[in-house]
Amino acid sequence: MPIYQTDPWRVQFFEHVDCPDEVIIPTKDWEAWTLYPRHRWIYDKLAVALSQGLEGAPHGVIPPRFPVFSKPIMNLRSMGAGSLAIADLGSYQAALNPGHFWSTLLTGAHVSTDAAIVDGRAVWWRHATGATAPGGTFDYWHIHAEAMPEIEDWCGAWALRHLAGYTGMVNFETIGSRIIEAHLRFADQWPDLYGPGWVEALVRLYASGEWAFDDQGRTDGYSVVLFGPHGPAYRHPPSEAVARARAIRGVSSVQISFHQDRDPARHSMPPGGFRLAVINATALDAGRRARAIIEPIFLTM
Structure with missing residues (x-):
C-alpha cells in the first residue's frame, strides 16, 4: 500500500x-x-501568520485591537482543538493558555x-x-x-x-x-x-518528483459527515447497513470514522460532536440519503 x-x-x-x-x-x-x-x-501556526504580515503573538502579549482569533501554536492532531474567537480584553485574559497564540481574526x-x-x-x-x-x-x-x-x-x-x-x-x-x-x-x-x-x-x-494527471474531467464532489453527541462509546454499524448506504447511486465511499475499541476521549474531535461517519458522493442528495440509512443505527445501538 x-x-x-x-x-x-x-x-x-x-x-x-x-x-x-x-x-x-x-x-x-x-x-x-x-x-x-x-x-x-x-506547523507553527504563529510563524505562518507572521509570514503573511498578519498580526499575532503568543498568549500573554496583549493584542492591540479586538476581536482576535486564538488557538494552539501547534496542533498535530487537527480537528480545530482549542480554537476560539476572542471579543475583548476581559475575554482574552480569561482565556490565556500556555502554548496558544492570538492572531488577526480573518473573514x-x-x-x-x-x-x-x-x-x-x-x-x-x-x-x-x-x-x-x-x-x-x-x-x-x-x-x-x-x-x-x-x-x-x-x-x-x-x-x-x-x-x-x-x-x-x-x-x-x-x-x-x-x-x-x-x-x-x-x-x-x-x-x-x-x-x-x-x-x-x-x-x-x-x-x-513528477506530476502527471489528466484532470480535464473533474466534477464536483461532496463529503457528507455524520456527527453524534460526545459521551457514548459508539459501536460500528452492521456491515449490511454500510453496504446499503454504499450501494446508493452516486456514493463512492462510506467511512466509519472512529476506532470502536478505543476510548472515545482518545479521539481528536471538535467540541460540537463526535464524528461517526463520512460519506463521499458525486451528488449531495446521494450522500445525505446514505447518511440517513446509518444515522438511526448509531443512535439506537
Missing part, C-alpha cells in the same frame, strides 16, 4: 494502487513532521485546498468548502470542480517563497484567501472524489 494510513476506514482509497517499497507518503501531520525536518516549521470563505508541489512550485490545485454546523463540526464538504484563482495566487506565491526544495502534497486552510494552517500532506478524507488515476499520480509525485 502506498500511503502511511493509520485510519483503517481510509485504507480503501489506496490498497489497490502499487507503490515502490521505499516511497513514503504521509497522511498525518506527525508523520510529515518526522519526514520533512527542513519544512516542519510550517471570508474558509477553504481547504490540496496542492501538488514540485520544488516549491504548485502544479495542481483542488479546493473544498465546508457547510458548517455548531461547535466546529461540518454538515458536509463541497469539493469544487472550479479553480479559485485568488487562493491559488496567494498560496502559490507563498509556497515559492517558503517551500523551495519541497516536493509532495500540501494542504492549505485559508480564510479570505489567507493561510491559517498549512500541512505537508493532502486531505485523505476524499481522494476518491479527485478522479480516476489521482492516487497513481500521487504515488508518481513522491516516487519520481
Whole structure:
C-alpha cells in the first residue's frame, strides 16, 4: 500500500494502487513532521501568520485591537482543538493558555485546498468548502470542480517563497484567501472524489518528483459527515447497513470514522460532536440519503 494510513476506514482509497517499497507518503501531520525536518516549521501556526504580515503573538502579549482569533501554536492532531474567537480584553485574559497564540481574526470563505508541489512550485490545485454546523463540526464538504484563482495566487506565491526544495502534497486552510494552517500532506478524507488515476499520480509525485494527471474531467464532489453527541462509546454499524448506504447511486465511499475499541476521549474531535461517519458522493442528495440509512443505527445501538 502506498500511503502511511493509520485510519483503517481510509485504507480503501489506496490498497489497490502499487507503490515502490521505499516511497513514503504521509497522511498525518506527525508523520510529515518526522519526514520533512527542513519544512516542519510550517506547523507553527504563529510563524505562518507572521509570514503573511498578519498580526499575532503568543498568549500573554496583549493584542492591540479586538476581536482576535486564538488557538494552539501547534496542533498535530487537527480537528480545530482549542480554537476560539476572542471579543475583548476581559475575554482574552480569561482565556490565556500556555502554548496558544492570538492572531488577526480573518473573514471570508474558509477553504481547504490540496496542492501538488514540485520544488516549491504548485502544479495542481483542488479546493473544498465546508457547510458548517455548531461547535466546529461540518454538515458536509463541497469539493469544487472550479479553480479559485485568488487562493491559488496567494498560496502559490507563498509556497515559492517558503517551500523551495519541497516536493509532495500540501494542504492549505485559508480564510479570505489567507493561510491559517498549512500541512505537508493532502486531505485523505476524499481522494476518491479527485478522479480516476489521482492516487497513481500521487504515488508518481513522491516516487519520481513528477506530476502527471489528466484532470480535464473533474466534477464536483461532496463529503457528507455524520456527527453524534460526545459521551457514548459508539459501536460500528452492521456491515449490511454500510453496504446499503454504499450501494446508493452516486456514493463512492462510506467511512466509519472512529476506532470502536478505543476510548472515545482518545479521539481528536471538535467540541460540537463526535464524528461517526463520512460519506463521499458525486451528488449531495446521494450522500445525505446514505447518511440517513446509518444515522438511526448509531443512535439506537
